[in-house]
Amino acid sequence: MNAKISPSILNSDIAHLADEIEAISAADRVHVDVMDGHFVPNLSWGVPIVQAVAGVTELPIDTHLMIEAPDRWAPDYVTAGSTVVTFHWEAATAPIRLARELRNMGAKAGVALRPGTPVEPILDHLEEFDLVLIMTVEPGFGGQKFLPNTLGKVRAVKNAIRERNLDVEVQVDGGVNRETIHEALAAGADNFVIGSALFSAEDPSVEVLAFREILS
Ligand SMILES: O=C(CO)[C@H](O)[C@H](O)COP(=O)(O)O
Numbered sequence: 168m169n170a171k172i173s174p175s176i177l178n179s180d181i182a183h184l185a186d187e188i189e190a191i192s193a194a195d196r197v198h199v200d201v202m203d204g205h206f207v208p209n210l211s212w213g214v215p216i217v218q219a220v221a222g223v224t225e226l227p228i229d230t231h232l233m234i235e236a237p238d239r240w241a242p243d244y245v246t247a248g249s250t251v252v253t254f255h256w257e258a259a260t261a262p263i264r265l266a267r268e269l270r271n272m273g274a275k276a277g278v279a280l281r282p283g284t285p286v287e288p289i290l291d292h293l294e295e296f297d298l299v300l301i302m303t304v305e306p307g308f309g310g311q312k313f314l315p316n317t318l319g320k321v322r323a324v325k326n327a328i329r330e331r332n333l334d335v336e337v338q339v340d341g342g343v344n345r346e347t348i349h350e351a352l353a354a355g356a357d358n359f360v361i362g363s364a365l366f367s368a369e370d371p372s373v374e375v376l377a378f379r380e381i382l383s
């Protein structure tokens with residue numbers, strides 16, 4: 168599987184969002200972080216932003232829902248234009264049923280785990296998902312430090328995917344930069360959410376290419 172770069176626009180200059188997204192057009196996806204102020208202690212944005220992003224880019228939208236009651240809200244993010252909708256395992260009432268609903272709507276279904284959530288319960292259900300997101304920081308804020316003790320879960324998911332020859336992406340999210348990306352890659356990640364390391368660079372378009380080079 169080719170490694171994918173999914174820039175998180177959380178820490179971009181949102182007053183110039185269309186320009187920021189244009190700058191990362193050589194990436195593979197746009198990662199949109201939805202936070203509700205309950206599941207995480209921060210509030211970001213919702214359906215209208217996903218619709219707006221869909222209106223200014225051809226890149227697939229990868230929506231990361233850090234919200235309570237994803238069973239109720241996640242389908243709206245497919246309708247809004249997301250290609251991938253990732254919800255948290257900890258927050259969902261019926262995660263398998265929700266993943267099936269998202270797929271039935273034509274989207275890819277992702278499941279995310281906080282750093283402290285064990286991976287074992289999802290290993291029996293990997294066929295139900297297109298993407299597993301292993302959080303490499305506590306969800307809620309961009310610009311945090313990468314937690315290397317989460318990489319054991321990346322290895323465990325990747326091993327299970329390989330053993331069963333499944334087509335499931337392993338995404339890491341949080342604190343990924345030019346240094347930490349090597350550890351995540353070695354552990355088996357193949358989809359890299361990169362936020363502040365891209366958007367704090369002098370030229371994010373050049374930085375995307377630098378990450379592409381590292382992953383090649
Ligand atoms: O889900 C997230 C935070 O909860 C963001 O996607 C993540 O933090 C990306 O930003 P950075 O690369 O700056 O850590």
Ligand SMILES: [Fe+2]
Nearest residue numbers: 200231340360
């Ligand atoms: Fe995210």
